[in-house]
Amino acid sequence: MLSRDNRAYHSTEWIAMSPASRRRLLCMASLAVTVAVVPACVADGGSSAGARPTGLVTGDLNTINQADVADGGTATYTIFNPISNWNRLHANGSTYSVIDIASVIMPGVFTILPDGSLQLSKNLVEDAKVANNNPQTIVYRLRADAKWSDGQPVTADDFAYTWKVQDPDKCPECQAATTAGHEQIASVEGTDGGKTVTVVMEKPYSEWQQLFSSLLPAHVAKTYAPVDSPAGLAKGFNEAFATKAPTWSAGPFVIAESTPDGSVVMTRNGAWNGPRPHLEKLVFRLITDTTQQVTALQNHEVDVIYPTPQVDLVEQVKGLREVAYQVTPASHAHQMFLNLNSKPLQDRALRQAIITAIDAKEIIAKTIGQFDEKAEPLRSHLFVSNQPGYEDIHSARGYGAGDATAAANILRQAGYTGVGSKLVAPNGQPVPALRLPLRGGQRLTTDEAELIKNALRAIGVEVSIVTTNDLIAVARQGNWELALGNLNRSPFTATNQAPYYRTCPPGQNFCGFNLGNYGNAEVDKLFEQALTTSSADERMAHLRRVNVLIADDYAFLPLYQQRLLLAYRGDLANIRANSSDFPTYNSHEWGYVR
Amino acid sequence: MVTYVLRRLALAIPIAVVATFVVFLMVSFSGDPLADLKAATPPPSPRVIELEEQRLHLDQPLLVRYGNWLVGLPQGEFGPSVRTNVRIDEEILSRAAVTFRLVIGAFLLALLISVVIGVISAYRQRTYVDHGFSFAALLFLSMPTFWFAVLLKQAGISLNDLLGRDVVYTVGEGSIIPPTGLAERVVDIAGHMVLPTICLALVSIGAWSRFQRAAMVEVLNSDFIRLARSKGLSRNRVLFRHALRAALIPLVTVSSMDIAALVSGSVVMEKVFQWRGMGDFLVTSISQRDAYAVMSWLAVTAVTVVVLNLICDMVYGLLDPRIRYA
Numbered sequence: 033m034l035s036r037d038n039r040a041y042h043s044t045e046w047i048a049m050s051p052a053s054r055r056r057l058l059c060m061a062s063l064a065v066t067v068a069v070v071p072a073c074v075a076d077g078g079s080s081a082g083a084r085p086t087g088l089v090t091g092d093l094n095t096i097n098q099a100d101v102a103d104g105g106t107a108t109y110t111i112f113n114p115i116s117n118w119n120r121l122h123a124n125g126s127t128y129s130v131i132d133i134a135s136v137i138m139p140g141v142f143t144i145l146p147d148g149s150l151q152l153s154k155n156l157v158e159d160a161k162v163a164n165n166n167p168q169t170i171v172y173r174l175r176a177d178a179k180w181s182d183g184q185p186v187t188a189d190d191f192a193y194t195w196k197v198q199d200p201d202k203c204p205e206c207q208a209a210t211t212a213g214h215e216q217i218a219s220v221e222g223t224d225g226g227k228t229v230t231v232v233m234e235k236p237y238s239e240w241q242q243l244f245s246s247l248l249p250a251h252v253a254k255t256y257a258p259v260d261s262p263a264g265l266a267k268g269f270n271e272a273f274a275t276k277a278p279t280w281s282a283g284p285f286v287i288a289e290s291t292p293d294g295s296v297v298m299t300r301n302g303a304w305n306g307p308r309p310h311l312e313k314l315v316f317r318l319i320t321d322t323t324q325q326v327t328a329l330q331n332h333e334v335d336v337i338y339p340t341p342q343v344d345l346v347e348q349v350k351g352l353r354e355v356a357y358q359v360t361p362a363s364h365a366h367q368m369f370l371n372l373n374s375k376p377l378q379d380r381a382l383r384q385a386i387i388t389a390i391d392a393k394e395i396i397a398k399t400i401g402q403f404d405e406k407a408e409p410l411r412s413h414l415f416v417s418n419q420p421g422y423e424d425i426h427s428a429r430g431y432g433a434g435d436a437t438a439a440a441n442i443l444r445q446a447g448y449t450g451v452g453s454k455l456v457a458p459n460g461q462p463v464p465a466l467r468l469p470l471r472g473g474q475r476l477t478t479d480e481a482e483l484i485k486n487a488l489r490a491i492g493v494e495v496s497i498v499t500t501n502d503l504i505a506v507a508r509q510g511n512w513e514l515a516l517g518n519l520n521r522s523p524f525t526a527t528n529q530a531p532y533y534r535t536c537p538p539g540q541n542f543c544g545f546n547l548g549n550y551g552n553a554e555v556d557k558l559f560e561q562a563l564t565t566s567s568a569d570e571r572m573a574h575l576r577r578v579n580v581l582i583a584d585d586y587a588f589l590p591l592y593q594q595r596l597l598l599a600y601r602g603d604l605a606n607i608r609a610n611s612s613d614f615p616t617y618n619s620h621e622w623g624y625v626r
Numbered sequence: 627m628v629t630y631v632l633r634r635l636a637l638a639i640p641i642a643v644v645a646t647f648v649v650f651l652m653v654s655f656s657g658d659p660l661a662d663l664k665a666a667t668p669p670p671s672p673r674v675i676e677l678e679e680q681r682l683h684l685d686q687p688l689l690v691r692y693g694n695w696l697v698g699l700p701q702g703e704f705g706p707s708v709r710t711n712v713r714i715d716e717e718i719l720s721r722a723a724v725t726f727r728l729v730i731g732a733f734l735l736a737l738l739i740s741v742v743i744g745v746i747s748a749y750r751q752r753t754y755v756d757h758g759f760s761f762a763a764l765l766f767l768s769m770p771t772f773w774f775a776v777l778l779k780q781a782g783i784s785l786n787d788l789l790g791r792d793v794v795y796t797v798g799e800g801s802i803i804p805p806t807g808l809a810e811r812v813v814d815i816a817g818h819m820v821l822p823t824i825c826l827a828l829v830s831i832g833a834w835s836r837f838q839r840a841a842m843v844e845v846l847n848s849d850f851i852r853l854a855r856s857k858g859l860s861r862n863r864v865l866f867r868h869a870l871r872a873a874l875i876p877l878v879t880v881s882s883m884d885i886a887a888l889v890s891g892s893v894v895m896e897k898v899f900q901w902r903g904m905g906d907f908l909v910t911s912i913s914q915r916d917a918y919a920v921m922s923w924l925a926v927t928a929v930t931v932v933v934l935n936l937i938c939d940m941v942y943g944l945l946d947p948r949i950r951y952a
Contacts, residue, residue, distance in 0.1 A: 108802065114910055116709025123663055123670040124678070124710050200671065207674040270677075275711040294902060295802050315802050319900050320910070328797045328900075331783045502657035504664050 086356045086602040093146040093360060093418070099605035101623025106313040107604060109336040109616065110325050114294050114318060119273040120246050121198060126209035128614070132338075133296060133316055135616040137281035139186070140245040141172060144612035148363055148419050148523050150241055155306035156186065156282070162240065165566045167218070168233040170240050176227060177305040181281040184251050188222020188229040193250035193259055195220050195231075195243075197269040205266035212527045213243050236564045238571045242524040248273065249280050284309040284620035294318035310623030323348075326599075329355060335604055338615060341597035342475060346403040349599045357599035359404050363416055363522055363611035364594040368484070369515045370587050371548045373541045376463050377513055381446030382493075383586040384430070386514075388442060390487045391434025396592050398483060399476045403595070410590040413582045414529055414575055416521045417593055421572055425583050432589060436490040443491060455492035465494040466513035469506045472499045477516055480591075484514070507547045515547070518594060522612055525575055526562040533582060534559065550587045631936055638932040643696070645928060646921045650692050659684070659708045659915040682706055695918060699925060705918030707911075714922050717907060722926065724799050725903035728895065729888050731823040736830035737881060743831070744838020744877070745870060751843060759835065766832030771891060775825045775898045782821050794820050797900040822899040826891050830884055837880050841873040848872075875942065882938030886931045 089097055111132055117125035120134035139156045152160060158173040178186040196202040198214035208214075218234045231243070248269075250259060256272035258264035277290040284306060285298035296316040300309050319325045322339040326348045329337050339345055341359060349357050370377050370386070377383055392409035401407045409432050410416065411424035430438060440451045447458030455463040466488070468481050478497075485495040495514065500506050507515060522528045531544035535551030542549055555578050562574035582588065596609040606621040660678055663670060678684075683691050683706070695705045704714035743763075747756045766774075782794040795801075795818045805814050845851060846869055854864045893905030900906075904923060911919035 106803070114709065115711065116707075117711055122710075123674045200673070204673065205677060207670065207677055209670060211671065291802060297803060313803070317798075317802055318902075319797055320906075321897060321900065324797055324898065324900050327779050327783070331779075331786060331796045332792065333795060333797055502661050504661045505658050508664075 086354055087350065089356045089358050093608070094149075096146075096358060096360075096608045097356070097605055099625050101310050101605050101621075102626045103308075103310050103623070104312050105310075105624045106315060107311050107336060107607075107622055108315040108317050108334045110319050110328070110334050110338065111295075111316045112318075112320060112322075112339070114320065115290075115296075117274045118277055119248075119269065121194070121208055121248065122270065122274050123207045123209045125274060129316070129318070132614050132616050133287075134246055135283075135614050136285050136298065136314070136619050137278060137283045137287065137301075138246040138248070139178075139282045140247065141243070142241045142245065143617055144523060144610070145617075146360070146608050146610040148416070148612070150523060155304070156247075160241075162566065163230075165236065168236040168240070168566065170231045170233070170243075172229040172231070172244075174227045174229065175305060178282065179303050179305070180249050180251075181279075181286045181301045181303045183303055184249070185226065186247065186282055187226030187250075188220060189226060189250040190247045191229045191231070191244055192220040192222070193253055194246075194248050196259070197248070197265055203262050203265040203269065205262060206269045208269075212524075213237050213240065217243075236566050238563055238565050238568070239524040239527045242522075242527055247282065249282075252280050285314050288313075304620075306620055309620040311619075314619055314622075326352070329599060329601075332601075336598070336600040336607060336615070338596075338598050338609070341400070341403060341595050343402045346597060349597070352599070354602045355599055356602045357597065358609050360596050360598075360609045361416065361418060361611075362594040362596045362609075363419075364518045364520050365410055365416055366516070366518050366591050366594050367410070368589040368591060369517060369548050370589075371510070371513050371515070372551075372587060373510055373549045374466075374513045376457065376466075379446070379457070380586055381442055382448070382457075382463070385439040385442040385446075385491060386488060386493065387586050387589045388430040388433050389436050389439035389491050389493075390432055390484055390589060392432025392589075392591050394434060394487075395432075395480050395483050398479050400592060400595050403597075407592055407595070410593050412579055413588060413590060414521065414525050414579045419521065419523065419525075421525070421575055421579075423576070423579075425580055426590070429583055429586075431583070432591065434487065436487070439491045450492050452490065452492050463493060465496040467496050467498055467511060468514040468516070469498045469500045469503055469512050470516070471503050472501060480516060508542065510541060520612075526559055526571070530559045530563070533578075548587060550582075550585070552581055552585060555581050630939075634936055634939075635932065638928065642925055642928040646696075646924050647692060649924050650695075650917055650921050651688070653912065653915060653917040653920050654688060654691075656912075657915050659917070661915070682708065691917075695921060699922075704922040707919050708914045708916040712919075714919050717919075718904070718922060718926055721902060721904045721907045722930075724901055725889070725892055725896070725905060727799070727819070728822060728826060728901060728903060729885075729892050731819055732826035732830070732892075733881070733885065733888055735823055736827035736834060737877075739827070739831050740834035740838050740877065741870070741874070743835040744842055744873075745865065747835065747839040748842030748846060748873075749865065751839070756839075759839075763832040763835050766828045771825055771829055772894055772898055774828055775821070775895070778821050778825055793817055796821065799901045799903070822895045822901065825898075826888065826895045829891065830881070830888065833884070834877055834881060838873065838877050841876045842869060845869045845873045878938060878942050882935050882942075885934045885938070889927060889931060 091097070109132070111129035113127045113129040115129050118130065119125040120130050120138055139153055141153060141157055141160050142150045143153050145151050156175060156178050158175055160170065160172045163169045163171045172191070174186055180186060195214050195217050197206045198208040198211050199217060200211055200215055216234050216237050218232045221230045222228065223230065233240070253259050253268045253273070257267040259268065277296070278287055281287070281301050282304070284301055284304050286301040288297050288299045290296045295318050298314040300312065317334050319328055319334070322345060325334065325337040325339055326345065328334045330352050346359065349355065368390070370383055372378055396407050396409060408417070409426070411426040411431070412422050415422040426432065443451045443455070448455055450456040457463055468484065470477055470481055481497045485497060488495050506512060519532060520528060532546055533550055533552070533555055534544060534546060535553065535556050536543035536546055536549055558574045558578045558581070562571045562578070565571050565574070596611060598607070598609040598615060600607055603625045605623060605625050606618065607615055609615055610617050658664070659682060660675060663678060664675060683694070698705065702715055704718070707714050743759050747759045750756050779796045782796060785794060786792050799818050801814050804811055851864060851869055854868050892903065893908060895901070896903045896905035897909055904927065908920065908923045911923065
């Protein structure tokens with residue numbers, strides 16, 4: 033039973049209230065509404081009134097966002113993956129976060145610039161050249177003042193150690209991310225107090241510039257384990273370098289502390305022989321969710337974010353005040369793979385029809401074209417648009433033309449029936465639905481898959497889209513006919529691309545990264561020739577020929593060149609996107625505009 | 627009481643074993659922990675993959691792996707993590723402190739606000755105040771917490787812009803470069819705690835305030851309260867000395883049952899606010915198919931929830947002298 037004191041009747045209460053009480057209540061209600069509405073009304077878009085441009089910034093890839101900067105300040109750069117292995121050269125350590133950090137502290141002989149060209153790291157080496165072609169001998173002359181943060185000089189010992197841990201002959205147990213090129217080294221010798229490094233190759237390696245892209249300090253390795261035995265090499269490489277946050281550096285900054293939350297604070301490396309970094313501190317902050325990265329940038333908790341661009345993400349960044357951003361082409365190619373283990377797809381005519389029916393322009397318009405109007409279909413198998421060697425070899429072959437009529441004609445001429453309804457192969461067997469596995473939660477890829485499905489339905493080919501969390505496992509099990517994925521097309525074309533196209537040994541359905549069991553003996557031969565020639569022109573000629581041969585086989589459909597999104601405080605200058613060596617490649621130049 | 631505590635703990639052990647085994651099976655069958663490694667560009671050599679499989683005991687049968695983990699658990703051996711530089715025991719210890727801060731903060735905030743709202747609503751039942759609180763509670767209960775998180779973050783950013791300085795923060799449990807000075811450090815931690823703690827507490831406030839209101843209304847209408855009023859005791863004395871204590875008992879019951887929900891909610895909050903706590907550890911471990919890490923998380927969390935429930939039971943006994951545990 034309710035107490036009379038506590039009972040209130042709704043219909044009479046307002047009348048019973050005093051005028052003062054009513055006014056108080058109305059004021060409170062108005063305040064509540066204002067507090068609820070004002071945050072939504074606060075405009076966050078538009079350009080800053082300051083001198084620096086905000087919003088979309090364009091320009092030459094190597095000089096975009098260039099400005100004169102002041103000394104001092106701290107910049108906080110966002111990393112995406114938790115650091116589970118500190119060794120950038122280890123198979124488990126070759127993650128984006130570790131590469132971001134390693135670009136600052138681990139020097140390499142050559143730096144890959146944002147436009148994909150190579151630049152000698154003049155702070156480390158005076159020069160690097162092939163002194164002899166038979167055997168191929170590369171001589172590096174190190175700078176006398178190149179040293180690690182503890183004062184120890186960078187010498188041939190560091191080169192020798194970095195070689196051995198990436199050569200399976202020298203260290204079979206070392207879990208290197210890649211051994212490409214290093215397994216072909218016969219010897220590494222040092223002279224002139226270790227400042228001249230002579231590398232002799234067992235057989236010529238045309239892309240020798242990709243050797244020693246990150247150096248490990250040999251003198252530090254010796255404190256972990258002996259470096260003169262395979263067991264010692266493995267222990268140091270797999271364990272010590274992997275588990276210990278590096279306290280050494282030969283770059284502009286050195287790690288001062290790594291925090292429990294997976295973030296890293298760097299301070300200037302006083303022993304660095306390059307131009308003094310402008311920033312006083314460089315912080316790498318771990319934020320694993322890209323949506324939270326944008327909010328953190330908006331709230332000035334971070335100064336730079338480098339997420340994979342998505343339509344809604346770019347829209348969010350556009351709306352931020354005092355924030356500039358760049359959308360630039362990456363060195364990654366997004367393409368469709370066809371599984372040649374699948375019987376129907378062993379028919380070249382069907383593959384050609386599939387590739388002709390798919391409309392690459394439509395796919396681009398519905399995906400990256402929404403945030404980059406300049407995006408065009410990728411017309412090459414081995415190169416991206418800003419690389420030497422890029423040429424349009426696809427248009428003439430109908431790649432990504434979206435021409436269902438031409439595709440249908442190809443099928444009819446090859447003896448297929450049921451074109452446009454339910455395709456039947458020349459042998460009378462109906463063509464089964466082609467499985468296209470996708471990783472769940474990726475909006476752009478899902479949209480793409482739907483467009484591919486619609487395009488192929490027009491020629492009578494059904495596509496079954498399957499969502500999976502483990503794309504590689506599905507691919508290795510062979511439960512697919514079509515797949516979408518990215519390839520990194522670095523300047524070292526033959527080294528990076530060959531694993532995707534090299535013929536698998538007999539009896540194997542896949543090998544290396546050739547999951548679709550593509551094989552062409554001529555392509556194999558030309559890749560080998562491209563890798564072992566000492567002439568740059570010959571190398572390019574071989575690769576161009578490979579490009580054409582792969583195109584004629586209709587086993588892959590390059591769709592577009594991926595995009596990079598780099599967003600940062602409007603007054604932070606000299607920071608630019610870099611697909612290969614990451615934006616931190618020139619961290620010593622970053623700074624706040626004067 | 628000691629016997630009761632020991633019996634509760636003893637009951638929790640077989641439940642935890644079954645739960646960890648089920649989770650182990652689920653994680654093991656969800657995919658290959660080495661999938662990311664195998665998908666690397668360029669791909670690693672077969673030898674590298676073989677060594678990694680040996681390190682993670684993936685070359686052993688499922689039951690053997692689980693059995694070895696179970697045997698090692700009491701000795702503090704939590705098994706190898708997919709992440710090379712991570713020791714699961716050290717990671718859990720450091721992250722537990724972070725989550726503990728968030729969960730306890732949210733629990734206490736929710737409790738305090740629920741009691742206040744519940745008492746006011748009950749005393750002013752069927753007034754605009756009561757209706758306002760009811761509406762708010764319904765809102766907190768029905769809206770997803772991540773939606774609130776987004777709104778609160780934007781409100782926090784607007785507040786910072788208004789004040790021209792960083793008062794509240796949207797990511798992390800503390801500044802990467804912490805300020806010097808104890809007071810500044812406390813303010814920094816508080817600034818990072820405000821938004822996630824409020825977010826996590828909101829759903830509980832919605833539910834608990836209604837329980838507290840209902841309990842208070844029932845107690846306020848009971849005979850002993852009527853007697854107290856008729857004896858001439860003041861309103862405040864009746865409310866806080868007599869009614870509230872009796873009305874807290876159901877709230878303690880409900881809140882102790884909700885601790886597990888708070889821990890679950892902290893998983894979402896840690897993801898949204900990027901706190902490196904147990905929730906973030908769980909999400910990362912699941913995404914990396916790190917079976918040992920996930921099982922270890924479950925074992926530690928199960929024990930924690932059991933212990934916190936036991937504490938609530940003891941508080942229950944303090945509030946109500948009629949309760950005695952065998």
